[in-house]
Amino acid sequence: MAGRRNSDRPWWELPLIAGAFLLALVSVAVDFAGPAGPRLGSWVVLCALLVVCGGAATVLGPYVWLRRVGVAVAASAFVAAMALTAVGLVAGDDDPEIPSPERLNGTDPTKGCANGSGIVHSADILNASGAPIAKLEVRYSPACQTNWVRVNNTVEGALVEKYIAIPGGAVEQEQDRGVGWSYSMQVYAPDSTCVDVSAVISLDGSLLGDYSTQVC
Structure with a gap:
């Protein structure tokens, strides 16, 4: 049932979310220090916050459906943070607002x-x-x-x-x-x-x- 409380969580959930959160924070630091600067970094911050929220829902959520939503949000935000970091590192120097x-x-x-x-x-x-x-x-x-x-x-x-x-x-x-x-x-x-x-x-x-x- 969708409303069933989740008492048995897989052992890997907490370390997975913690690792994703740490990697998102690293990507924030890279983006703010990189060629695209704070403009791109602010988007990565949003993704990191979504990782945190999704992780909290996954770890603390009392229901199965909430845990599943949390995993989806955290995973999607983590992928977006990594993609934005890659864009910032590869294409940052070509950004017209950041003059070479x-x-x-x-x-x-x-x-x-x-x-x-x-x-x-x-x-x-x-x-x-x-x-x-x-x-x-x-x-x-x-x-x-x-x-x-x-x-x-x-x-x-x-x-x-x-x-x-x-x-x-x-x-x-x-x-x-x-x-x-x-x-x-x-x-x-x-x-x-x-x-x-x-x-x-x-x-x-x-x-x-x-x-x-x-x-x-």
Whole structure:
């Protein structure tokens, strides 16, 4: 009968559920530390909780039908946790929301890479008379291994064009107008990768000053 109390449980039920629970916890740790991070890990946590609930129903449930449901829930959740872990380990680097290093090309350096960055090159941009009209900086982020260009323009209404490129690779160009600091998007340049940088200051179509160099 479905309502019959279950007094004789197989000896293997408790160690089986305990082992499944421990393996689910290991998969949670792997997923949170892996390339897919907390987003995938949170799904594995749900599966681990279902393993716990199913295990509790299996071990403590007073009825046969409840024990059977518990076994089914625990087994299904355990399989799902293992599958999610495999997906996270194999395909995590391809997740579009978790950028690989190369996907940093063309992204905003202020969105996580600017903190801890430093100046690796700086120069004045001079006008035709040799007077400085802007300051150029090339910055590098050790955390992201990226470079970008910043320019501090002093000419009201001037157009500031910034360029940074990996020779034979990524190219980023940015235009801003007005006085003060502006910056380009970043390029992925690990270790001693060289970058070509330049800046052009113009007003109403007339060149006021420019600067270009290669930084390695």
